[in-house]
Amino acid sequence: MTPANEDNAHAEQPRRHKRLKAWGQLVGAFFLVWMFGTVVGPWLETRIPVFNKIVETIEKQDIDSNAYFYSEIKASYDAEPYLRSALEQGVPDQAGWTWPFISGIVICLVILWLGFRFMPVD
C-alpha cells in the first residue's frame, strides 16, 4: 500500500463512521415515530382524562381530525344545509344578507383597513 492510499484509508474510516452515525440517527428517529404510533400513543390515550372518549367519538363518527380545511370535514357539509334552512325557516328576518350581517362584514374590512394604515412598519 502506498503512503497516499494509506492516508485515504485513514480518512475514509471517520467518514464511514460519520455516515453510519447519520443513518443510525435517521433510522432511530423513524423507530421512535413508529413506537409512538403503535405503543406509547395508544397507551397515553387511555391515561389522559376524557381523551379516550374523544378518540371514541373520532372513531365512531369517522372524523378526520387531521383535516386542515373545512372541505375536508364531512360535518361542514352536513352543518351548512342544516343551519341554513333552520335559520330560513325559524328566523327568516335574521337569515341571509340582513343589515346587521352586512355591518359585520363592513366592520371586519374597517378593522383590516385600520391595521393596514396604522400598523408599525419600522
Add this chain to the structure above:
Amino acid sequence: MANNSDVVKDVGKWDWSELIRKEDWWAVWLGFALLIAGALIYFPHAGEMKAKLEAAEGKYMAEAQKTDKFKTVGWFQLYDARKKVKALNVPAGKWLKKFSSKPKKWTSNPVDAFVMSKEKAAAKKAKAMPKYEAAKAKEKAALAVAVAAEQAAQAAGFDDAGLNAEAKAKIETWRDTHLAAGKAKKKTGAKPYNQIPWLIGLGVAFAIFFGIGLAAMGKSFGKFALGFVFVFGVTLLAWLAANQATMKHYGIGYAAWAILFGMLISNTVGTPKWAMPAVQTEYYIKTGLVLLGAKILFEKIIVIGTAGIFVAWVVTPTVWLVTYWFGQRVLKMQSKRLNATICSDMSVCGVSAAIATAAACKAKKEELTLAVGLSLVFTSIMMIVMPIVIKATFPVDKQLILGGAWMGGTIDATGAVAAAGAFLGEKALFVAATIKMIQNVLIGVIAFFVALYFTTRVEVAETGVKVGPMEIWYRFPKFVLGFIAASLIFSGFYTYFNGQIAGLGASMVDQGVIKGMGDLFRGWFFSLSFVSIGLATNFRELKEHLVGGKPFILYVCGQSFNLMLTLIMAYIMFYVVFPELTATI
C-alpha cells in the same frame, strides 16, 4: 440571513414573458388548468343534479314545511335527500378519486395503507354487517315512533306545546339512530384495493404536470423528474404516518410529518444532490393555494347569520392586529413576516392560513415551519382541553352552541374543531364546524391585506424607497391574484347554481369541482411543499428563530386573547343580541 432561495417570494421587473417564465404565473396556470378541467367534467351534469333536487323537493317539501314549531321528519328527509345529490358521483369523478387517492388509514400494519385483499375486505364487511342490521332496525323503529309523535302534534294543529316537545324529542332520537346507522353502513362498504399502481401513476402525472412548467422556466425536466421520485417518496411516507390511527387521534397531520421527515433526512444523511431540482417549495405551495382559492366561497359566510359573522369575521382580524402589534411593539420580534405568519395561523385557521400568509408576505421557509409547528402543538392540546373545560364549567344549556362557537373560533385546525365539537354533541359539531368554515373564507381577505401591507408599506420601509403603482405591481405576489380570482369565480358559480334551486351550488361546486378536483390534488401539493421545506431546512437555522422563545410567547399571548374575545363575542351574539336565532339551531 438566508439566501434568496430560502424566501417564499417573487420580485422582478414586469415583462410579458413573465407569464410563461415566472413560477407565480405557472402556479396560476396549473391551478386554473385543474379547476377548468373540474368545471368541464362536472358542470355539464348540472341539469341532472337539478332534476334530482327537484324530485327531492317534490317528495318532501310539503312535509318539511308543515310547521315552524320544530323540524319535522319531512324536513330531515329533505335535508338528507339534498345531501345525497353530488356531481362528483359521476364516473369521471369516481375515477379521479381513485387516481388521486392517498394511502388509507391503518393501525399496526403499514401494508394495509396500500393493499387490502379480497378476503380481508370480505371479513371486514362480514364483521360490520350485523352491527349495521341492528342499527338499521333501531332506526326504523325510532322513525315509526317519531312519525307517530309528529302526527299526534299535527292532530292538535301544532298548538299543543307538550305534544310539540314530545315530537321534537322523538325526532331527535330518530336522528341519533339515523346517524349511527349511517356510520355503521359505511363500514359495510369495505372493498379490496391495491393503491400501489395508482400511486406510481400519480407520481408520474405530477412529475409531468410540474415538469412542464419548470421546463418552460428554463430548468431541466429530466433532472426534476429524477429528483421528484425522491420528494414524492418522502411525501408518501408523510401521508403514511398521517393516516396511522394513533396519529389521527392526536390530530398530527401530513404537514407535521412532511416537515419532520424532510428535516430528519436533511439533518442526518443529507438531502441527495440529485433530488434538489425537485425541492420546489414555492412552486407546489402556490399551485395548491390557487386550488385553495376556489374553496373560499363567499356565500358560505351567511350560513349561521349575523352571530356567526361577528364571531368569525370581527374577532379574527381584531386578534390578528392586536397580536401583530404585540409582537412588534412589546416582544420586539425581529421578523415581521414570522410575526404575521404566526398571527394568521393562530387567529384564522392554522396551517392553511399560515401557508397563504407566508406566501403573501414572502416569509422564509423556517418561519413557516415554526408557525406550523406551533399551531400543530397547540391544536392537539386545545382539542383535548377545551371540551373538558366546557363540560366542567359551562351551564348545560349553553355547552352546545356557546361551546361550539368558542371552539370553532379558536382551535386552529378544522379536523380538531370537528373532533372536539363532536365530543360535545351534534349541534356543537355543526356550530363549531360552521364558525371554522366562515373563518376559512376569511383567509382570502387576510392574505390580500397581508400582501398589500407588506408590498406597499413594510418593503418600502425596509428599502427606504417610496414606490409607485407600477413598482407595487412588480412586487405584488401574482399568485395571490390567481387565488382571489379562483375564489371570486367559484363564489359566482356557487351563487348562480343556488339561485336555480337550493342545494345546487353545493352539489356542483362543493361536491363537484372542489371535492372532486381541487381537494384531490391540493393536499398532495401542500405535502410536496412541506417535504421540500423540510429537505431544505437546517436545524440551526430554525434554532435562530427560537432564541428568547418569542414566537412561543407571541402564540400563547395571542391565543389567550383570542380565547377571551371569542368567548365574550359568542356569548353576546348568541345569547344577548340574537337569542331567537340561537333557539332555532
